[in-house]
């Protein structure tokens with residue numbers, strides 16, 4: 111008896127659906143709409159709990175960081191509420207069988223479906239635990255690798271590509287420094303992208319970029335292969351005179367050695383040198399940062415300190431990831447800086463990203479800044495899947 | 509320091525035609541490239557050629573670009589007035605931070621031998637947004653320095669009072685009508701005549717300094733410190749002083765004279781580990797924490 115009714119119901123639904131198809135709209139049965147992964151729904155409970163804890167903290171004492179965090183979580187949760195209500199609206203509308211109302215209901219569903227898809231996209235993105243420093247601006251460091259002057263030219267091309275990308279995204283940027291060797295070729299470029307959250311987009315650029323093309327200087331028309339190394343760091347400090355005091359305090363005096371590149375001699379009134387370079391050695395890690403682009407020595411020092419903090423933050427982030435992987439008994443991948451992540455093949459007008467096996471057949475569009483996002487989005491998608499898989503792994507082992 | 513060889517010049521020319529003239533004053537392509545970048549950033553294109561040619565004649569870059577960064581200020585520089593040095597900037601920032609920490613009700617300060625005015629202007633700038641009332645004065649014997657200091661004051665919208673005056677004038681305090689003073693600073697000329705004539709390798713001055721900066725701002729010795737103490741520090745109500753110097757003997761002299769008058773004295777080194785300032789304070793005066801800036805206390 112029950113099965114009969116069910117049968118009847120389902121055929122009825124098919125009928126309704128048939129009608130709806132007839133009205134030439136493209137609507138899906140609620141169960142066919144994309145769904146949130148159950149683990150992400152579990153995260154909602156965790157976030158609700160977090161929110162409560164934060165609000166207790168805020169009651170006793172105002173703190174800007176806690177407040178921002180609170181606002182962020184509550185906006186995610188309200189997105190989730192909105193998502194739920196859109197979903198139930200769609201289901202309700204779908205269940206309307208009154209022939210007079212079906213047309214309106216169908217219209218309504220057509221309007222709601224894109225909203226539903228947008229919300230689920232956003233929730234998919236926001237409900238997963240964020241990567242460390244995702245909200246930060248970033249710093250891109252570029253160095254030529256193998257290939258001599260052609261590698262230097264390619265490094266410059268990459269710098270230009272990221273600058274164009276900033277224009278495309280309407281992001282503010284500054285070239286922190288650009289050093290040339292004694293033949294006038296670039297041997298280091300550091301770009302700061304001052305948009306909060308840009309780290310989360312640009313971080314996929316870290317690694318070795320390889321170019322295959324005929325250098326301008328090549329007379330026999332042979333294709334050369336050269337490389338440039340890109341390192342993306344989260345920007346922790348502004349690196350100006352006002353952040354210098356705080357940045358200096360961040361380190362214990364015996365942790366760092368500050369060197370000024372100055373010729374010997376009496377100094378003071380005796381000389382009027384313009385050399386204002388500053389070099390900082392971080393003794394525990396051996397990291398060395400040098401800044402010389404500013405005429406002002408304190409400004410060089412401030413920039414060097416900020417760069418050092420970014421480098422240490424990135425190391426800290428990678429160590430944390432590796433630690434978590436080791437808890438999961440996963441292979442700890444030493445982010446091998448010699449791994450080629452991408453090839454720019456000019457003769458074939460092709461850029462291939464080896465991590466996601468994606469090829470873009472528009473080098474010019476990428477270098478001009480507006481197509482790079484296609485590669486990055488692909489990488490983001492893959493990264494998301496990996497992170498979701500890790501989240502699932504974490505739950506199943508618990 | 510590399511020698512400027514024909515090869516180096518050729519190499520420089522292959523990078524930019526503006527580069528070779530910058531080599532003698534810079535000695536390395538790296539530093540010359542930086543100077544060229546600053547020239548290109550700060551001057552219109554039609555002045556680049558003239559600028560690098562001036563530099564070939566050892567004109568200080570600071571006179572060519574007409575400024576020198578000094579803390580948060582960009583001090584205007586002109587021919588005839590000494591260019592502010594990074595060593596001065598360094599101790600001046602330390603002093604400013606120390607004064608900030610004191611949370612004084614009022615700071616009355618005199619900067620003797622003020623030149624561009626950089627010391628007094630930086631202190632003024634660093635303290636202007638604190639609760640401390642400021643009454644800051646600077647004086648110099650050179651008319652060019654006096655004019656430029658006033659120009660810098662206006663350029664930075666600050667409120668230092670500048671005067672013409674001579675450290676060797678016994679009545680200088682009365683003439684300036686400044687008796688209620690608590691801090692005296694100075695970066696007087698401190699290069700002994702015999703060193704002024706030596707090469708930079710023998711503790712002398714560099715070619716660019718010798719050829720283009722005023723001798724009046726450079727040559728001096730013990731007599732300046734002696735007069736700073738007798739004409740300014742002792743007759744005023746000051747309870748702190750900071751004088752820049754270049755030689756340990758100068759610090760010793762200040763200690764000898766000041767300790768007899770009830771002062772505690774110490775000296776401080778700069779970040780290149782060179783002796784750079786002599787500091788004095790009263791044992792239980794407002795500025796006794798000047799001691800914390802010292803690397804050695806007598």
Ligand SMILES: C[S@@+](CC[C@H](N)C(=O)[O-])C[C@H]1O[C@@H](n2cnc3c(N)ncnc32)[C@H](O)[C@@H]1O
Nearest residue numbers: 590592621622623648649650674675695697725
């Ligand atoms: C080494 S410069 C210092 C300038 C400035 N305070 C600085 O730190 O850049 C010395 C200054 O002392 C001035 N001067 C020389 N003899 C002087 C005197 N007898 N009385 C007052 N100022 C004098 C010079 O004109 C020069 O500006």
